Amino acid sequence: MAAVVAHEVSHVVARHGVKRLQAVLGVSAAYELVFGDDKNKYRDIAVGVGMKLLFARYSRDNEREADNYGIYYMVKAGYNPQGAVTMFHRLAELGGVGYNNVFEGLLASHPETQERIRNAESEINQMKPLPNNLVDSRQRYQRMLERLPK
Numbered sequence: 001m002a003a004v005v006a007h008e009v010s011h012v013v014a015r016h017g018v019k020r021l022q023a024v025l026g027v028s029a030a031y032e033l034v035f036g037d038d039k040n041k042y043r044d045i046a047v048g049v050g051m052k053l054l055f056a057r058y059s060r061d062n063e064r065e066a067d068n069y070g071i072y073y074m075v076k077a078g079y080n081p082q083g084a085v086t087m088f089h090r091l092a093e094l095g096g097v098g099y100n101n102v103f104e105g106l107l108a109s110h111p112e113t114q115e116r117i118r119n120a121e122s123e124i125n126q127m128k129p130l131p132n133n134l135v136d137s138r139q140r141y142q143r144m145l146e147r148l149p150k
């Protein structure tokens with residue numbers, strides 16, 4: 001869970017979404033859509049390209065970058081980054097069935113899972129020595145779930 005969130009946060013921090021918008025729309029229209037004040041204008045742009053955007057994926061370079069930053073953020077947030085490796089192994093086992101809608105069409109656009117595993121492991125190795133108080137249990141996740149409104 002932490003690995004998936006860290007990966008997605010990394011896309012946002014690295015502004016991959018904006019870059020993807022720019023690739024689809026052109027820079028000025030993308031800027032207008034994200035930062036503009038003219039509601040009618042950006043609504044027209046949004047409607048006009050909505051479908052194209054829906055099918056535009058992050059590039060593989062974006063994905064690699066999000067994987068690497070994700071591992072870094074996991075450590076910064078106090079999670080054992082080995083969880084990312086575990087997640088990739090689980091994905092490899094799933095073989096993508098039923099996963100495409102859950103995690104942004106993961107196997108279609110993301111680098112090969114085996115490559116992601118190797119990259120994650122080398123990223124983790126480069127960060128060593130890791131802090132020795134990293135969390136890799138479900139306890140913190142369970143505590144967060146308990147705090148959610150029921």
Ligand SMILES: [Zn+2]
Binds near residue numbers: 011
């Ligand atoms: Zn991604």
